[in-house]
Amino acid sequence: MEDSRVIILIDADAFFAAIEQRDHPEYRGKPVIVGARPGTRGVVSTCSYEARKYGVRSAMPISQAYRLCPHGIYLPPNFKVYSEVSKAMFEICEKYTPIVEPVSIDEGYLDVTPSDGVSIARKIREEIRETLGMTVTAGVSYCRYLAKMAAEENKPDGLGVVTRENALDFLNDLPVGKLPGVGPRTVETLLQHGVRTCGDLRTMPPAWFEKTFGKFGTRLYELAFGIDDTPVGVWRAAKSVSEETTFEEDQTDKEFLIAVLARLSQDVGFRLRESRYSARTVSIKVRYSNFDTITRAKSLPAPVSSDPDIFQAAKDLFEKLQSGRPVRLLGVGASNLSDQGVAQPMLLGGKSWDKASQAVDALRKKYGKKVINLGAAIRK
DNA sequence: TCTGGGGTCCTAGGACCC
DNA sequence: TCTGGGGTCCTAGGACCC
Structure with a gap:
């Protein structure tokens, strides 16, 4: 770096x-x-x-x-509207640097080295206000997480700066829960060790970090001391694709649940093919009425991307559960992704499905995902 | 008071192989 | 009778983020 x-x-x-x-x-x-x-x-x-x-x-x-x-x-x-505004917002950012990394629809990192970050942040805020009619908060620093925290402390419609010189002062009184990756569970553990603020964290012996938190402990140590080399703007391929749905009322009808599984499988398959991925692992997620949530996964001999292949695996996993418990949420996921385009379908005698599938995808792209459904998904 | 949907990363245990 | 060590793959769950 x-x-x-x-x-x-x-x-x-x-x-x-x-x-x-x-x-x-x-x-x-x-x-x-x-x-x-x-x-x-x-x-x-x-x-x-x-x-x-x-x-x-x-x-x-x-x-x-x-x-x-x-x-x-x-x-x-x-x-639809939000995506368009988001796109426009990132286009404004790209006028100032090619290194723009959106992290969500409303948030992104820029690397503007070696320019004056504060003056660029001011210009971007101004331009977004003028042309998009909304406000953004900016954080400027020498690393990602401090830029983020600088923004966090200056919301809304603000601009925060953290320099190498004032980084430790900035962190000192902030509660540890403001650090990225430190959620309620970690806060609780830290509290038990008498650690409440980022300043407290710095008083702990170096060996304590790894001993208490393993791999994450090393990261925590660095966060406490203003160290973060994570680069901006590195593209990473997706690792998984999933779809899930929560029912308004818990469901027990197995036929209905299977039909939902079919629809979710189609949606996952569509997105997989759209991004030219295939998946070797299919998983399901089931949340019961008491919020107990389980996942079941199945790795296949070869990557799949067709709706029936995904559905077959999801259905197998679901049927193995054999529990009549009321279901609150159902999900289907695909992981172990590979890039080799669309996989050969295993079912329905190969080629014919491929063609049908392409035709269906074209329709879905044009008219939205509700137009065509796999047999089992039609029953509502 | 009742807890969405889409992700990432990490851990731990078991199977299996050499 | 007691009994290795390492590596990889897989599954399940949990913490966390936006």
């Missing part, structure tokens, strides 16, 4: 909610909550800062949000 890098994190403020407020002036200044419909099993995707005043947060059950803020404006997400 070069001696000193200049990294910027751009993070759109309350992204989905902000776009809704931009496009609907009557929503401005009001608590806007984008996510599931109130009264359903679902969560908040994003909410405006007005809604946060009531305690509403991302990922909160929508029913809880509704209790906290019954007069809020509840909206379903409009991903």
Whole structure:
């Protein structure tokens, strides 16, 4: 890694909610909550800062949000619009550096070495405000995680800077849970060792880190001391593709569940073929009414990508479970991906399925994924 | 109060092979 | 009767992130 890098994190403020407020002036200044419909099993995707005043947060059950803020404006997400705005946002970033790494729809890292990160961050914030009518928060630092944390501490509509000189001061009083990769479980363990802040972390003996946290301990040590060499902008191939669905009411009807499995298999297959992957491992995920969640996986002799091949494996796995317990969520996944294009189908006598499958995919691409279904998926 | 959907990475144990 | 060590692949679960 070069001696000193200049990294910027751009993070759109309350992204989905902000776009809704931009496009609907009557929503401005009001608590806007984008996510599931109130009264359903679902969560908040994003909410405006007005809604946060009531305690509403991302990922909160929508029913809880509704209790906290019954007069809020509840909206379903409009991903098509958000994707377009996202694309425009990253195009603006690309005017300033070719090294742009989107990490999600509303957030991305830039490497602008050796330019002045603060002045570029200012320009990008300005340009996004002017042309897209929304605000972003930027963080500037010499490494990724500190750029991220700098932004985090300056939300919304802010700009934070962490230099090598002030990195340890910046970290000192921050709770360990603000470090990337340190979630509730790790916070709990750290607390038991008397560690609450990033400053506390630095008082621990070096050997303690690996002893307590294994491989992650080494990373934790580096995070405590402002060290992070992770590069920006390295493309990584997908490792898995999956689809899952939670039912409004727990389901026990096996025929119905199998039909859902078929639909999920089709959706996974479609995405696999679309990105020219095939998969050697197919897995299912089942969540029961008490939230117990199990996964079952099956590795096949050869990679697959056709709907019936995926469905057959998923169905086999499901039937082996033999439990009549009510099901809350069902999922199908494909992993062990390889790049060698579309695999030879094992079922339905080879070639014919291939052709049919291509025709179906073309239709799905054109009209959306609901147009055509595999036999078992049609029954609703 | 009831907990989405899409991912990544890590760990641990068992099977199997040399 | 007691009994290796290493490597790889696979499965299942868990923590975490957006």
